[in-house]
Amino acid sequence: MFKKKPKFKPLSPLRSSDRRKLADQIISDFQFKTGNGAEPQNELAAVRNSLLPESPLVAKFTTTAGPNLKAVSGTVYVGTHPGEEQRILWTGSLMRVVLTVYTLWHNPGLVPLLHTPEFVLQKLRNGADLMTPGLALGPPFPTAATKGSIVAVASLSTPSVPMVVGVCEIDVGELKAVAGEKGKAVRGVHWEGDELWAWSSGGKGGGAKPTALEGWEPNNEAGVQDLAAEIDQLQLQMEDADIETEDGGGVPLGDVEGSNRGHDTLDEGEDLPSSKDKQVEGKELSTKVLPFLPIFTPAQSSSLQLKKTSWKNAKKFLKSLDKEGLIKTKDRSGGETIVLDVDWDNSAIADFVPYQLPTKDQSSSEGRAGPVSRLGHAGQELRRIGLFKPKEKLSPLFEAAEANPKSFYLASEIRPIVTAYVESESLVSTENRRLVAINPFLANAVFDSDSRADREVIANGAVMRDRIIDRVLENCSPYWALLRGNETKDDIKSKAGRAPNIQIVLETRSGNKTVTKVSGMETYYVNPSTLADELQKSCASSTSLGQLVGSSPKNPVMEVMVQGPQTQAVVKALEKNGVHRQWIDVVDKTKGKKKR
Structure with missing residues (x-):
C-alpha cells in the first residue's frame, strides 16, 4: 500500500464518543445495514461493534506516497474481533477512511465484490493494479462499483473471500464486455500481505485467511459453477492424456494422421499451402499444435494456446520425447524428471527445420499500404552524426571557398573550407603556417562576441587556425542525423538541435x-x-x-x-x-x- 514501510506511533485508547462518531461515519459512507430484526438501538450498537469492536486503539503513522515520495501521515484503528488477535481494521489516509481485509471478513456485503483469476490476484498482492481484461464473472458486474467507489476483489478459487481492497478507476458496473478493453479498472490500496495486514501487537504477522465466508456471494454464482466445471473437465482431459496414451500426453514429433506437412517435407514441385487454404482464425486451437503448423498469419499464431495443452507440463513433454526415442529420462524423488541422454542422430532432430512463425513486425505491417515502416531490426547498423549549417553571416566565408552556405557539413568538412578561405584571402603568416591574420570579415562575423578572448584576438590581429575553426563551428546551427546501413547524410533529412x-x-x-x-x-x-x-x-x-x-x-x-x-x-x-x-x-x- 505504501511506497515506504510506515512508522507507527504508540497505540492509545479511542474515546467512546470518538468511536461512535467514527462508526456512524462509516455506516453513513458505506450505507451498511444488518437487517437482523433487532430493536433499532440494539441494531445500531451491533453494527458499530461489527465495524469497530469495543475498546479500539488508535495510532498515527508516517510514510511516503506518490512518485515524488511525498511525506504523508494518517491514522490506523486497531480492534479485536471475538476470539482473534488485535488487527488494523481501518485506516484514515489520503482524505478517506479505508477498511482492511479483516473488516471485510466480518462484514459481508459491505462493499461491491469483484473477481479475478488467482494468477492475476498474485500480481495484485505485489502492488499491481487490476486491469479491465482481468475482471471475471461478468458482465454484469455489481452496479455499486462506480468510479471512485471502494470495492473488494476475490480470487475465483475462493470467490467468497475478499483479498484486496481497491478504488474503481472506471464505472465497472456499466461495463458491457471486458474482452479487448484496455486500462485500469481498480487501483489497489490494500491487500492480504501488505504492511497493514502484517501488523500485529505481538509481532506474529498477519492472520490466516478463511477458506470460505457466508454472505459474500459472487455476483454470478452460475458463472463460478461453470468455471469450476471447466477446470474439472480440463483436469480430466490432462489426466486422460497420460504418458501411456497414444500421443504420450502431447503431440508426437513424427507424422500426424491428417495433418499438414511442414515445409521441410514438401514433395518436389509442391507449393506451400496458402493462408486461404487453411482457415483456423475462427476457433481457438489448444488440443494439438503440430497439425496446424506451419502457419501463415498472426491471427493463426495467436489462436494456438500451448499453455492450455498438457504440454504446458514439462514432465509430460519430456516423457513424450522419451517414448519417441529422442531422449532418455529418469524420475527422481520429489517429482523431478532428469534427462540422461539425447539421440542427436535421430532424423527428427538432425533434419528438423524450425517453423517460420509471423513476427510482431509482420503483424504491424500486414495489410498496410504505403512504404515499409522505418522501425529497424536486431543487428541493424546505425551511425549517428553531428552536422553544422552555416548561419547567414558566414556565407562570404563559404562562398569564397566555393562551398554552398545552405548545406549541412560534418565537423571534419569545415576545416578544408576554412583553410581554403584563409588561403584565398592571403591571411596565412609566412613565419608560422598555423597563424592566421584577422581581417575585417573575421573580426565582425567570427570573433564578434563581447568576450575577453575575442577582444584579445582582435587586439593581437592574429590567431591560430584551429581557433578560427572552433569559432566557425560555434557560429553554425547544430543538426544531427541517424544513418542506417549505407545511407549518407544526403539520403535523409537532418534534424535540428542536438x-x-x-x-x-x-x-x-x-x-x-x-x-x-x-x-x-x-x-x-x-x-x-x-x-x-x-x-x-x-x-x-x-x-x-x-x-x-x-x-x-x-x-x-x-x-x-x-x-x-x-x-x-x-x-x-x-x-x-x-x-x-x-x-x-x-x-x-x-x-x-x-x-x-
Whole structure:
C-alpha cells in the first residue's frame, strides 16, 4: 500500500464518543445495514461493534506516497474481533477512511465484490493494479462499483473471500464486455500481505485467511459453477492424456494422421499451402499444435494456446520425447524428471527445420499500404552524426571557398573550407603556417562576441587556425542525423538541435520494488513492442508498454517498463539493435540523497 514501510506511533485508547462518531461515519459512507430484526438501538450498537469492536486503539503513522515520495501521515484503528488477535481494521489516509481485509471478513456485503483469476490476484498482492481484461464473472458486474467507489476483489478459487481492497478507476458496473478493453479498472490500496495486514501487537504477522465466508456471494454464482466445471473437465482431459496414451500426453514429433506437412517435407514441385487454404482464425486451437503448423498469419499464431495443452507440463513433454526415442529420462524423488541422454542422430532432430512463425513486425505491417515502416531490426547498423549549417553571416566565408552556405557539413568538412578561405584571402603568416591574420570579415562575423578572448584576438590581429575553426563551428546551427546501413547524410533529412539519447530510468515503486523504464528508442529505429518482448525473455521478468507521461498524443513516445534493476540487460538489448552505449543515458532514482 505504501511506497515506504510506515512508522507507527504508540497505540492509545479511542474515546467512546470518538468511536461512535467514527462508526456512524462509516455506516453513513458505506450505507451498511444488518437487517437482523433487532430493536433499532440494539441494531445500531451491533453494527458499530461489527465495524469497530469495543475498546479500539488508535495510532498515527508516517510514510511516503506518490512518485515524488511525498511525506504523508494518517491514522490506523486497531480492534479485536471475538476470539482473534488485535488487527488494523481501518485506516484514515489520503482524505478517506479505508477498511482492511479483516473488516471485510466480518462484514459481508459491505462493499461491491469483484473477481479475478488467482494468477492475476498474485500480481495484485505485489502492488499491481487490476486491469479491465482481468475482471471475471461478468458482465454484469455489481452496479455499486462506480468510479471512485471502494470495492473488494476475490480470487475465483475462493470467490467468497475478499483479498484486496481497491478504488474503481472506471464505472465497472456499466461495463458491457471486458474482452479487448484496455486500462485500469481498480487501483489497489490494500491487500492480504501488505504492511497493514502484517501488523500485529505481538509481532506474529498477519492472520490466516478463511477458506470460505457466508454472505459474500459472487455476483454470478452460475458463472463460478461453470468455471469450476471447466477446470474439472480440463483436469480430466490432462489426466486422460497420460504418458501411456497414444500421443504420450502431447503431440508426437513424427507424422500426424491428417495433418499438414511442414515445409521441410514438401514433395518436389509442391507449393506451400496458402493462408486461404487453411482457415483456423475462427476457433481457438489448444488440443494439438503440430497439425496446424506451419502457419501463415498472426491471427493463426495467436489462436494456438500451448499453455492450455498438457504440454504446458514439462514432465509430460519430456516423457513424450522419451517414448519417441529422442531422449532418455529418469524420475527422481520429489517429482523431478532428469534427462540422461539425447539421440542427436535421430532424423527428427538432425533434419528438423524450425517453423517460420509471423513476427510482431509482420503483424504491424500486414495489410498496410504505403512504404515499409522505418522501425529497424536486431543487428541493424546505425551511425549517428553531428552536422553544422552555416548561419547567414558566414556565407562570404563559404562562398569564397566555393562551398554552398545552405548545406549541412560534418565537423571534419569545415576545416578544408576554412583553410581554403584563409588561403584565398592571403591571411596565412609566412613565419608560422598555423597563424592566421584577422581581417575585417573575421573580426565582425567570427570573433564578434563581447568576450575577453575575442577582444584579445582582435587586439593581437592574429590567431591560430584551429581557433578560427572552433569559432566557425560555434557560429553554425547544430543538426544531427541517424544513418542506417549505407545511407549518407544526403539520403535523409537532418534534424535540428542536438541528438537525443535513449533514457533508462530506475525507480522505486510499491515500497521497495525497483522498476527499469526505457524511452526514446523509436528515434533509433527500435520497435518498443519488440524490445519489450526481448526484455521479458532476457530478464525473465514481466514487462509493460505504455505512453510516456507528457508526450504528445499526436506523436506519442512509448515507454517500456521491466520489473527489477535491469540496466545492463536493457543496454545489451539496445546494443543488439545497433544502439551505441554512448547514446544511452542512465538515471538512477533509487539512490537516496546523501546526508550533509
